[in-house]
Amino acid sequence: MQRADPQDFARVLSSMCTIPHPEARAAAQRFLATNPGDPGTYETVAALEEEAIEMLGRIAGLSDAAGYVASGGTEANIQAVRIARNRARNRDGSTDPNVVVPESAHFSFTKAADVLGVELRRAPLTDYRTDVDAMAELTDEQTVLVVAVAGTTEYGRVDPIPEIAALAKAHDALCHVDAAWGGFVLPFTDYDWNFEHAPIDTMTIDPHKMGQAVVPAGGLLARSSELLDPLAIDTPYLESTGQVTLTGTRSGAGVASAVAAMEALWPDGYRTAARTAQDNAEWLTAALTERGYDVVSPVLPLVAADIPRATIEKLRDHNWRVSKTGAGELRIVMMPHVTREILRSFLDDLDRLD
Numbered sequence: 001m002q003r004a005d006p007q008d009f010a011r012v013l014s015s016m017c018t019i020p021h022p023e024a025r026a027a028a029q030r031f032l033a034t035n036p037g038d039p040g041t042y043e044t045v046a047a048l049e050e051e052a053i054e055m056l057g058r059i060a061g062l063s064d065a066a067g068y069v070a071s072g073g074t075e076a077n078i079q080a081v082r083i084a085r086n087r088a089r090n091r092d093g094s095t096d097p098n099v100v101v102p103e104s105a106h107f108s109f110t111k112a113a114d115v116l117g118v119e120l121r122r123a124p125l126t127d128y129r130t131d132v133d134a135m136a137e138l139t140d141e142q143t144v145l146v147v148a149v150a151g152t153t154e155y156g157r158v159d160p161i162p163e164i165a166a167l168a169k170a171h172d173a174l175c176h177v178d179a180a181w182g183g184f185v186l187p188f189t190d191y192d193w194n195f196e197h198a199p200i201d202t203m204t205i206d207p208h209k210m211g212q213a214v215v216p217a218g219g220l221l222a223r224s225s226e227l228l229d230p231l232a233i234d235t236p237y238l239e240s241t242g243q244v245t246l247t248g249t250r251s252g253a254g255v256a257s258a259v260a261a262m263e264a265l266w267p268d269g270y271r272t273a274a275r276t277a278q279d280n281a282e283w284l285t286a287a288l289t290e291r292g293y294d295v296v297s298p299v300l301p302l303v304a305a306d307i308p309r310a311t312i313e314k315l316r317d318h319n320w321r322v323s324k325t326g327a328g329e330l331r332i333v334m335m336p337h338v339t340r341e342i343l344r345s346f347l348d349d350l351d352r353l354d
């Protein structure tokens, strides 16, 4: 096979993945040939997965966390919807379930609704966050799950999570927080987002984004192991008796790298990364504003700026990996590999090309 090299990260500005921490990379390599989907055979990696969940729980304000290392935020979100749907079905025979999400919810919820046959109701936003009153209007007796986002994919916004959790409780629905991207940044902010701050039931928090683990390493957390029961199916020919994951065979590399990254970085390394990213977001916002562009002010390290479409195309032609929001803004995610030096070089090109 001809050797192909992956892209380098010097001009990658819109990805939510990054260069893995060296310890995470090494751990992934060591555990490449393991399958935590078969814990009876691959005992070491199964034990590591318990450690991963314990550490993720600590980050998310939850002792005795239940959950597992998923293939990513998509799987974790699908599973959160599945838990809620099955719980309602088992409890009172719910046949017409709906899930209420903010309009800013990640598109993985569209997949979840499609696969699981639940109705998705999207609540409008005010200033990029969920309007809780509008959400309340969409919530009814058939609502099995109410979702809040802690760090939206497009603008890095945090929904009013305690209010949304209270709304879910009032309807006897579950509450899920999607912190796939924000989960490793929010511990260093004043936001109410985690299991300690509100009676939420499940959470998506991905080591393979700001956690600096290798792909694939997503995280699904649940407040108690009973919440995972509605996912369990029998596994006749494995040594273990049941399985709650969506995938069967899965990556031990992701599990081991998640543990290695969190051991290396929690909390000081993540705090430093979060601060640097936030400084860079604010610095870039100031630099773009000075140049006359409209910028959606960043609350987490993610910048969206109104840059002409033609300029974005030219930047792409110069190998900048940039994406647009649904509204057409240029979106820059301050992942750990996005340094001040890279941002300066980006601005130089922007000045030349616009």
Ligand SMILES: *Cc1c(COP(=O)(O)O)cnc(C)c1O
Pocket: 016, 071, 072, 073, 074, 075, 077, 106, 108, 149, 151, 152, 153, 178, 179, 180, 181, 206, 218
């Ligand atoms: C990235 C992201 C997801 C999806 O995660 P994948 O790992 O890409 O499957 C879900 N929710 C949010 C908020 C995200 O930012």
